Amino acid sequence: MLYSRGFYGFDPTMIILLPAIILTIYAQSKVKTNFAKYLRKSTQKSYTGVQVARTLLDQHGLHNIPIEISKGHLSDHYDPGNGILRLSSEVYQGNSIASVSVAAHEVGHAIQHANGYIPLSLRNMIFPLASFGSSTAWIFIAVGLMVPSLGGLMDIGIWIFGAAVAFQIITLPVEFNASSRALQLLDSNGFIVGDEIKGAKKVLNAAALTYVAAMASGIAQLLRLILIRNRNSREK
Template identity: 35%
Template sequence: MILIFGISLFVSWRLKSKFNEYSQIGLSNGLSGAEIAQRMLQENGIYDVRVVSTEGMLTDNYNPQEKTVNLSNDVYYGRSVAAAAVAAHECGHAVQHKLAYAPLQLRSALVPVLSVSSRYLQWVILLGILMLQTTPIPLAIGVGLFALTTIFSFVTLPVEFDASRRALAWIQDRGVVNQREYGFAKDALWWAAMTYVVAALGSLATLLYYASLLSGGRRSD
C-alpha cells in the first residue's frame, strides 16, 4: 500500500511536470486546443458535441450526458503540444461514444451505481471493521461495494488507452503535429494513462486488504 501510494505521488508529479514542459512547446501549425477538438469531432462526423472551456488544471473530460468536451483553459486556449494531445484525447472519448465502444458503455453504466454506493462506502467499511468480531455481514457488504469501485477502475483502463490511441492516430494522420511533436504528445498521454493504471492497482490493493480483514474475522469465528 505504501509503495503504491509513493508510486502514485511520483506519477502524478511526473504528469504535471510533463504537461508543464509540453505546454511550453508551441505547435508548428499554431492551432489551439479548442480548434483541434472541433476539427477532430467534425472529421469523425460528430456535430452534436460542444467544446467548452472549464476552470482548473488537468480538469479536461468528456461528458456523454451533456455531450460536451470540457477543456481546461490552458488546453482550450493553448497552442501547444500538450493542448493538442489532451484535446484530441478527450475527443477520442466522443468518438468512442459515437461508435458505442463497449468498455465506455460499461463504465457509463457503472457510474450511477457508484455515485450512490460511494456516499455510504466509507461508513459501511468502518462499521464493518468495528463489528467484525460480532458479525462479518457489514464488512462483507463493504467489500462488495468496494469491489465495484475496483472493477470501475480496471474498466477505465481500456477506455483511456483506446482514447489516446485514437487521438495519436488522428493527430498524426491529419498532420496536426510533426514527427517531433508527435513524440512529445505520445509521451504526455502515456504519463496520463499511468495515473489510471496506478489508481486501478491502488484500488485492487485496498480491496485485497479489506478482503483479508474479512477473511481473518471469519476464521477467528
C-alpha cells in the same frame, strides 16, 4: 483508517498498499512534469486545442457536440450524459503540444461514445454504482469492524467497494484507446509533426499511468480489506 492487531499497533496489511502508493506518487509527478513541460512548447502549426477538437469532431460527424471551457487545472473531460466536450482554459486556448494532445484525447472519448465502444458503455453503466461505492463503502466497512455482531456489513462494504475497483479496471482500455486514437488523429491530420509526436506520446502516456496507479491502489485496498475480513472471521 482501519486498524488491526500488529507490532505496536502497526497494521501489517498496510504493506500491501505501499507499492501502489509509490506508483501513485510517481504517476502524479510524471503527469505534472510532462504536462508543464509540453504546455510551454508550441506546435509548428500553432493550432489551438479548441481548433483541433472542433476539426476532429466535425470530421467524424459530431457537429452537434459543443465545446466549453471548464474551470480548474487538468479538468478536461467529455461528458457523455450531456454530449459536451469540456476543455480547461490552458487546453482550449493553448497551441502547445500538451494542449492539442489533451484536446484530441477528449475527442477520442466522444468518438468512442458515438461508435458505441463497449468498454466505455460498460464504464458508463457501472458509474452510478462505482460513484456510490467509493463514498459509501467505508461506512459499511467501518461499522462492520467496530460492531463485530454486524460483521456482515463489512462484506456489503467490500462488495460495493469492489464495484468502484471494477470501474477503475474498465477505465484502462477506455483511456488507452482514447490516447491511441488521439495520436493517430493528430498525426494523420498534420496537427503535430516530427518530434512533436514524441512529446504528445509522453503527455498521454503520463496521463494513462495515473489510471494504472488508481487501478493498482484500488486492487491493493480491496485485497487488504478481504484479508482483514478473513482474519477477523477467524478470531471470532
